[in-house]
Amino acid sequence: MLHFIGQALTSFVASAAFGIIFNAPRRMLLHGGFVGMIGWIIYLVLEYAADAVPATLAATIAVGVISQLFSRMFRAPVIIFSVAGIIPLVPGGLAYNAMRSFVQNDYSAAMGMAAKALMLSGAIAVGLVLSEVLNQLIQSISRSARVKSTTK
Amino acid sequence: MIQWCRYRALFHMKRSLIRLEYIRHEPTSPVESEPEMRNKIQHAVTEPSEQSQVIAICLLAGKIMLQSGGETYRVEDTMKRMAAALGLPHSHSYVVPTGIFFSVDATEPAKLIRISERTTDLDKVSEVNAVSRRIGQGQLKVQEAHDLLLEIERKPSGYSYAVQLSAAALSSACFTIMFGGGWGDFLPALICGGIGYAAVILFHRWVRVKFFAELTASFVIGMLAFFLVYVGAGFERDKIIIGSVMPLVPGLLITNAVRDLMAGHLVSGLSKGAEAFLTAFAIGTGIAVVFSLLM
Numbered sequence: 001m002l003h004f005i006g007q008a009l010t011s012f013v014a015s016a017a018f019g020i021i022f023n024a025p026r027r028m029l030l031h032g033g034f035v036g037m038i039g040w041i042i043y044l045v046l047e048y049a050a051d052a053v054p055a056t057l058a059a060t061i062a063v064g065v066i067s068q069l070f071s072r073m074f075r076a077p078v079i080i081f082s083v084a085g086i087i088p089l090v091p092g093g094l095a096y097n098a099m100r101s102f103v104q105n106d107y108s109a110a111m112g113m114a115a116k117a118l119m120l121s122g123a124i125a126v127g128l129v130l131s132e133v134l135n136q137l138i139q140s141i142s143r144s145a146r147v148k149s150t151t152k
Numbered sequence: 153m154i155q156w157c158r159y160r161a162l163f164h165m166k167r168s169l170i171r172l173e174y175i176r177h178e179p180t181s182p183v184e185s186e187p188e189m190r191n192k193i194q195h196a197v198t199e200p201s202e203q204s205q206v207i208a209i210c211l212l213a214g215k216i217m218l219q220s221g222g223e224t225y226r227v228e229d230t231m232k233r234m235a236a237a238l239g240l241p242h243s244h245s246y247v248v249p250t251g252i253f254f255s256v257d258a259t260e261p262a263k264l265i266r267i268s269e270r271t272t273d274l275d276k277v278s279e280v281n282a283v284s285r286r287i288g289q290g291q292l293k294v295q296e297a298h299d300l301l302l303e304i305e306r307k308p309s310g311y312s313y314a315v316q317l318s319a320a321a322l323s324s325a326c327f328t329i330m331f332g333g334g335w336g337d338f339l340p341a342l343i344c345g346g347i348g349y350a351a352v353i354l355f356h357r358w359v360r361v362k363f364f365a366e367l368t369a370s371f372v373i374g375m376l377a378f379f380l381v382y383v384g385a386g387f388e389r390d391k392i393i394i395g396s397v398m399p400l401v402p403g404l405l406i407t408n409a410v411r412d413l414m415a416g417h418l419v420s421g422l423s424k425g426a427e428a429f430l431t432a433f434a435i436g437t438g439i440a441v442v443f444s445l446l447m
Binding site: 010011013014018023025026040075076077080082083087096099100103104124132 | 220221222226272274276277278279282310311315316319320323326327330349390394397398401403406407410411414432436439440443444
């Protein structure tokens, strides 16, 4: 439990700090941190339960959907929220280990890890696509509901 | 009828000739500095024609957004919306990461802006977005909008270098914990990440090659992490390095590349993806050099 609290706290701080690095507006920093925290917690739980690839996929979708929601709520571009959330999911550690194995001439291990890193990057891309599609669905449903309510 | 056609053709030729002349006589230096460019845009706006003023506003908005790290499709969309709201409904804009083409209709020549320096400043993207929204709602006059955009362009970044450095250091330390490092590595990662980020800013200022700056910075991070673990200040070298490298990771580029590809902007998406890959490659190479030197 303590482990989880520590992870939530660090992911919140890390995402908010990334907002500062990217010059995000000051009043949006906490929102960005929140998106990053949710994404990272989903990733941690699912990685423990299943595997890194579905965990990354689910976390990316969650980050995308929440960022779009925030973007409409606070009338700001989506990237302000989504960038900080995506960055922890980038397979930096795996890419690093792959690179290290390459340098140490352990090619078979390196190829395996590089392939896994590629899979994870693909999962991020697919997650972004899916969240976009989900959002367009949500938007069109809410719009048609609005049209119906006005025509009644 | 034929005569009329011939007359029209002649007329058009004359017009384009005049235009060519105009372009040729415009004093242009091959390398144009920022203030000169700004003056030129201002100059263009003081011209009496309403249309050229609107074009200048759209170009300025697009330029600010693209230089600050906005997605390509957002830049195109914003420019078109602004033009439509200001009375030019049939505009076309074509945006790639290194330039903007903008034309208002088929008879007018297209305008072009070259983007050579790109930074990340999401605050500016969001402010230009707000201006375009207000124009769309009809709250802003042309001149007011232009003044606002100029103000946004001149505005310095919202955070000082010191604040950004400490943010990078803090996020490095947090990432070390997130990737399974112990709390004992918090401080070493803080130092490594901060110095690494400072290195990338410094090297980029000295040498205008982004790839080289990133390579050197990750080299510095690797060396420092080895040193800290050797001295006994840090425990897990790998975790420290991974955490410290995170501020250099091209997260924004990756996200934008995927979003652009999805929106059908294949050229922008692929070139941003290539930039992201190059950055990742630079970071990896820097670390690999450290490993091959010290192991």
